[in-house]
Amino acid sequence: MTQRLTIGLTGGIASGKSVVAQSFERLGVTLVDADLVSREIVAPGQPALAEIIERFGPDIVDAEGALKRRDLRAIIFDDDAARRDLEAITHPRIHAGVAARQAAAESEYCILVVPLLTRSKMIDLVDRVLVIDAPEAVQLERLMGRDDIDEALARKMIAAQEDRAERLAIAQDVLINTGPRSDIADLAAAFHAGYQRLARGEIADLPPLHLPG
């Protein structure tokens, strides 16, 4: 076990990770969000941004020197080699940033929210995995609605991720997020009760939880 019980919360794009994570946060759990760290490490002046400009050209930043995220999104989800190059620049730095925040967490246990838990190697940082699960058709609908992108790009983004079977294979716990949004707080509270008992040492192990059952 890591120093503090750490749950890796993962799931495909637009499965609902952020929404579920917010419910845990309201219960007092410290969250470390890999997507937020990934934005910080490419801020103007950061070495990762210089490497991205070297790889993708000067047009990848705007007049203020900020990364054009939408442009880079279109490039990397259309070109696997470009995506791998970007990940080689960003993943080690995201890993380090997430680990530093994890070390500073003060709640009974903490949650790392990471879209690509295996590929980014952040699986090394967690004791237990909670997958937010939704079928691809639901991901597609939510992604297109949230990000205002066309179906072709949405499908490429889903295809560029670890697939659903791979995610479920590393999960102890699964929250099936196909029901109404109003169910999420109660579902998160049920996982939280188990994680608290584990963090407090009241139980040595927690059987896998799949909810709603």
Ligand SMILES: CC(C)(COP(=O)(O)OP(=O)(O)OC[C@H]1O[C@@H](n2cnc3c(N)ncnc32)[C@H](O)[C@@H]1O)[C@@H](O)C(=O)NCCC(=O)NCCS
């Ligand atoms: C390509 C970038 C600039 C697009 O930025 P944008 O603001 O449009 O999206 P955002 O960062 O909020 O990511 C949205 C979602 O896309 C998915 N995603 C992001 N990067 C990747 C990737 N390399 N492979 C597959 N899916 C990804 C995740 O589900 C993520 O939650 C950005 O996602 C990025 O820098 N990606 C590389 C870093 C990375 O792999 N991040 C994932 C965290 S481990």
Ligand SMILES: Nc1ncnc2c1ncn2[C@@H]1O[C@H](COP(=O)(O)OP(=O)(O)OP(=O)(O)O)[C@@H](O)[C@H]1O
């Ligand atoms: N149970 C639900 N019912 C309806 N809409 C939902 C539900 N859960 C999440 N959503 C919506 O689906 C979209 C995706 O959710 P969210 O942003 O939490 O996904 P995510 O897994 O964090 O995505 P990403 O991988 O891009 O970070 C959002 O618009 C969110 O409001």
